[in-house]
Amino acid sequence: MHGTTDIILLTVAGLSLLAILSTYVLYPIVMAVAARMSRTPRKRDETLLPDVTMVVAAYNEIAVIEEKVRNFLAIDYPAEKLFLVVGSDGSSDGTNEVLERFADGERIRWFDFGRGGKISTLNNVMKHVHTPFVIFSDANTMYDADAVRKLMRHFADERIGGVCGNLLLRPSTESVGSTGESTYWSYENLLKRWEGEAASVLGATGGIYAIRRELIHEMPVRGQLADDLLVPFGALTGGKRFLYDSEAIAREDTEDSMQQEFRRKIRVALGTFNTIPDLRPMLRQLPASLRIMFFMHKTLRWLVPFFLLLIPLALLPLYEHQWVRCAVLYPTLLFTIIGLVGWIAESLGRRLGPFSLPFYFLAINLALIIAWAKLAFRYRPTATWDRPART
Numbered sequence: 001m002h003g004t005t006d007i008i009l010l011t012v013a014g015l016s017l018l019a020i021l022s023t024y025v026l027y028p029i030v031m032a033v034a035a036r037m038s039r040t041p042r043k044r045d046e047t048l049l050p051d052v053t054m055v056v057a058a059y060n061e062i063a064v065i066e067e068k069v070r071n072f073l074a075i076d077y078p079a080e081k082l083f084l085v086v087g088s089d090g091s092s093d094g095t096n097e098v099l100e101r102f103a104d105g106e107r108i109r110w111f112d113f114g115r116g117g118k119i120s121t122l123n124n125v126m127k128h129v130h131t132p133f134v135i136f137s138d139a140n141t142m143y144d145a146d147a148v149r150k151l152m153r154h155f156a157d158e159r160i161g162g163v164c165g166n167l168l169l170r171p172s173t174e175s176v177g178s179t180g181e182s183t184y185w186s187y188e189n190l191l192k193r194w195e196g197e198a199a200s201v202l203g204a205t206g207g208i209y210a211i212r213r214e215l216i217h218e219m220p221v222r223g224q225l226a227d228d229l230l231v232p233f234g235a236l237t238g239g240k241r242f243l244y245d246s247e248a249i250a251r252e253d254t255e256d257s258m259q260q261e262f263r264r265k266i267r268v269a270l271g272t273f274n275t276i277p278d279l280r281p282m283l284r285q286l287p288a289s290l291r292i293m294f295f296m297h298k299t300l301r302w303l304v305p306f307f308l309l310l311i312p313l314a315l316l317p318l319y320e321h322q323w324v325r326c327a328v329l330y331p332t333l334l335f336t337i338i339g340l341v342g343w344i345a346e347s348l349g350r351r352l353g354p355f356s357l358p359f360y361f362l363a364i365n366l367a368l369i370i371a372w373a374k375l376a377f378r379y380r381p382t383a384t385w386d387r388p389a390r391t
Helices: 002-037 065-073 095-102 118-126 147-156 176-198 227-237 258-283 288-314 322-347 353-376
Strands: 052-058 082-088 108-112 133-137 160-170 208-212 241-253
Touching: 002 176, 002 288, 052 065, 052 118, 052 147, 065 082, 065 095, 082 095, 082 118, 095 108, 118 227, 133 147, 133 227, 147 160, 147 208, 147 241, 160 176, 160 227, 176 241, 176 288, 176 353, 208 227, 227 241, 227 258, 258 288, 258 353, 288 322, 288 353, 322 353
Parallel strands: 052 082, 052 133, 082 108, 160 241
Antiparallel strands: 133 208, 160 208
C-alpha cells in the first residue's frame, strides 16, 4: 500500500511538472517548429493606406496624454486617412482639458462618457468610429513613426482579420521586477510571432493592435474584462487570422516599482478570469488546433501556480529519500531564495540582473494565486479601474 501511495504522489508531481514544462518550454518549441514549417502564403502590400482610427480609453492620464497626442501627430501616415478618438472615463485630473486643446472635431476627437470603466468607454467610443480599420492603443503607448503603415500592410490579405504590433517595454532603472517583466515580455512577443506564422495569435497586446471594423462587436459590461482577448476572438470566430508584426513597434515604460506592477498583475488576472465565461462559446467555434493552442498557452499558464504548489506538497512524504531532496527540494529552495534576493533588491531599489527573472516569475504566479483566491471568495472586480499615478 505504501508503494501504491508513492506511485500516486510521484504521478501527481510528475504531471504537474509536465504541465509547467509544456506551457513554458514544449509549447514554444512546437510553435517555433510549426512556424518554420508553415508554407501558407500571405499577401502583403506596403503601399496599402486605408482610412484608420486609433482608439484610446483614458482615465486620469494627465502625465502622458499630451505626449500621446503629439506622438499620434508624428506618425508617418497620410493625415487625411488617420484619425484619433479618445474616450475619457470620467477623468478628473486635467486630461480632458488637454484633449480639448488638441481636438479639432475631425482628425482628433474626444468624448467624456462619465465613469463607467474601460469596456463601457470602448463600447461608447466605437459608436463614433466609421473607418474600415481600427487601432486600439493605450495612453502611455508611444508608436514608432512607421508603426501604422506596418500594421496596415497585412490587410491586403482578406484572410487577415487583425494584426498585433510589437510592444517594447523600457525597464525602470530602479526596479528589479521591471527588468524581469521586460525579459518575460520579449519571450511572449517571440511566442506571438511563432503563433501568428503557424496559425494565429490568440490574444493581442492592448497597446498596439489593428483590426477590421466589421469584426468588432459590443462587449459585455460586466466588471473588468480583458478586451485584448475579447476583441481578437471576434476576428477568430469570424473565420479570420490574427497576425503578429515585430516591425510594427510601440514602446511603454514599465511600472515604477514591482509593487505597482504586482497590483496591476492581480487586476489583469482578475479581468482575464472574469472574461472566461464570454470566451467559452467563442472557443467552441474555433478549429481544434486553435483550441489546443489556447489550452497550452493560456489555460495551463493560468494554472501554473497550482502546479508549483502541488509538486513540493505531493512529494512531502518522500523527502526522506535523498534523490527526492536533490531533484525537487533543493532546487525549489534555491529558486525561492533567488526570488527572495530579487525581492530584497527590489525593496532597496537595486537591480540584480540574474535575479530579475526568478523574482518576476514568482511574483506573477503569486498574483495569479491571489486572483484565483479572490474569485473563490466571489470577489468580482468593478468595471472601473484605479492605478498609481504615472510619472
